[in-house]
Amino acid sequence: MDASTTPTPAWAGKIYTNGWQVAHGGTQDVREAATGAVLASAGLADREDVDAALQRAREAGAAWAATPFDQRAAVIRRAAALLETRSAEFIHWNVRECGSIEPKAQWETHATVEQLWMAAALPMQADGLQFPSALPGRSNSWRRVPVGTVAVIAPWNFPLLLGMRSVAPALALGNAVVLKPDVQSAVTGGLLVAQLFADAGLPPGVLQVLPGGAETGDALVRHALTDMVSFTGSTAVGRGIGEACGRALKKVILELGGNNAMIVLPDADLDGAASCAAWGAFLHQGQICMQAGRHLVHRSVANAYAEKLAARAQALVVGDPARGPVHLGPLINDRQTAKVHGIVQASIAAGATLVTGGTHDGRFYRPTVLTGVTPQMPAFGEEIFGPVAPITVFDTDEEAVALANGSDYGLAAAIHSADLGRATALAARLKTGMVHINDQPVNNEFQVPFGGMGASSSGGRFGGPANLETFTTTQWVSTLAKPVPYPF
Incomplete structure (x- = not known):
C-alpha cells in the first residue's frame, strides 16, 4: 500500500x-x-x-x-x-x-x-x-x-x-x-x-x-x-x-519510564541469556520502557556474555523497514538519535569500552554493546531508549541487588540462573513491579496486571x-x- x-x-x-x-x-x-x-x-x-x-x-x-x-x-x-x-x-x-x-x-x-x-x-x-x-x-x-x-x-x-x-x-x-x-x-x-x-x-x-x-x-x-x-x-x-x-x-x-536490570548469575545459560538480552535490548531499536537497559553480569562470566551478545548484535540488519526485511528500523527522530549517541559517547569518554556498534547513519543506530560501565556513567543512570546494552559486573548477589535497586525507576527486571530458588529469592528483593526469571524484561500478558514501582509508575x-x-x-x-x- x-x-x-x-x-x-x-x-x-x-x-x-x-x-x-x-x-x-x-x-x-x-x-x-x-x-x-x-x-x-x-x-x-x-x-x-x-x-x-x-x-x-x-x-x-x-x-x-x-x-x-x-x-x-x-x-x-x-x-x-x-x-x-x-x-x-x-x-x-x-x-x-x-x-x-x-x-x-x-x-x-x-x-x-x-x-x-x-x-x-x-x-x-x-x-x-x-x-x-x-x-x-x-x-x-x-x-x-x-x-x-x-x-x-x-x-x-x-x-x-x-x-x-x-x-x-x-x-x-x-x-x-x-x-x-x-x-x-x-x-x-x-x-x-x-x-x-x-x-x-x-x-x-x-x-x-x-x-x-x-x-x-x-x-x-x-x-x-x-x-x-x-x-x-x-x-x-x-x-x-x-x-x-x-x-x-x-x-x-x-x-x-524504566531503566530495567537484566541480572546474569554465574550459573546462567549464557547462550540463552544472550538471546534474551539481544531481544530485550534491541527490539524496536530499544525504544521500549521495559528495555533491558542495564546488564548486570557476574564477573566470572562477563567476558563470555559480552562476546555472545556482541555477536548477536553484529548479526542484526539495520535499515528502512518499509523497503525490505530488517531487524532494526530507525529511531523516531533526530533528537532521540542525538540523545542516544551522546549517552554512548559520554560513557566511552568516562571509561566504558565499546565492543560493537556506537555508530549511526542518520536515524539508523547500530546495536551497541558497552563493557566496563559503572554506576557513575550516563549509560548506567539514564533511560537510553535506544539499542544500547551497557554491561556492569558484580561479584555477589548482594551487590547485584544493590546495583539493580540503585535506580529511581522500578518497572521491570530479568534474572538468569539455573537455580530457580536463588533467582526467586533474588526477585523478592528487587524494587520492581515485574520480574521475569530466565527471560527478558520486555513482557506483557494482558490478563496479568502490569505496572511498576518508584519513578516508573x-x-x-x-x-x-x-x-x-x-x-x-x-x-x-x-x-x-x-x-x-x-x-x-
Missing part, C-alpha cells in the same frame, strides 16, 4: 470530535520515521478543541454509562473484529509512521485485537458486593461505577497497543474517552482508531481523538470536565501530570482484573424500607 497513491482519507488534516472536523490548532505533517518524507497530514487540537470535546464527552458519556452492558460489550467486539480485517492498514502505518519493523507492527496489531476481546468481557463481571449492616432492615451495596470522562494520553513507540489498553477497558466499563495520540504517531495511534470505533457503532461523542503536543495534553489534564487521566510516557512529563491531577483531586494512572495497574479497579470508581448505596427514627 503506497500512501502517495491511495485516496485521501476522511481523517486527513482533521481531528475526531462530533465526526471529522477541522482543528482550531491547524495541521501537522505526518512524516515517515525512516526518511522524513511527508505521508499525510493530521489535525492539531488546541484548547478550544479540547474544551468542545470534553463538553461533548460529558453529554454522551451519561447515556453510554446507562447503556446495558451487553450492548457496550457488542461494540467492543465489533471493533476487535474490524481491527482484524483492517490489520494491513494499521501495520502499514505503524511501519511508515513509527519506524516499526513489520513483525513488531504485526504483533502489536494482533495484541491489540486480543486486548479488545478481553475488554469486551469486562462489563459482564461482578460490579459490586453486598455487606451486612448493624442496623436491622438495612441493605448495604458497594458497587463499581464509571469514573466519567477519561483522558488517555498515549506514546509513539507502541501507539496502538498502549493507547488501546486504556481506551478499550475505559469504554467497556461505561466511560467516555478523549484520546490524545502523540503527533509522531497520530494516524496509527489515533485517527485510525477513531474510524474503527465509529464503524463499530460507538455512539458519537463517547470517543474523541485529538492529536496534539504538550499544550493539548496540558489542556486535557487540567480541564475541569476531565475526571481521570491515563498517561503513558516519560517520567518527567508524568510527574507534572501527577502533580496537576493531585491538586485537582483527579484520578490518575501513570505508566512511565503512580502505583496503578493495567490489565486483567486490575482494569476493573483502574477504570471505575465505587459507590456505597444503603437502603431501608422506611426511615429510621433518630434521637434528633
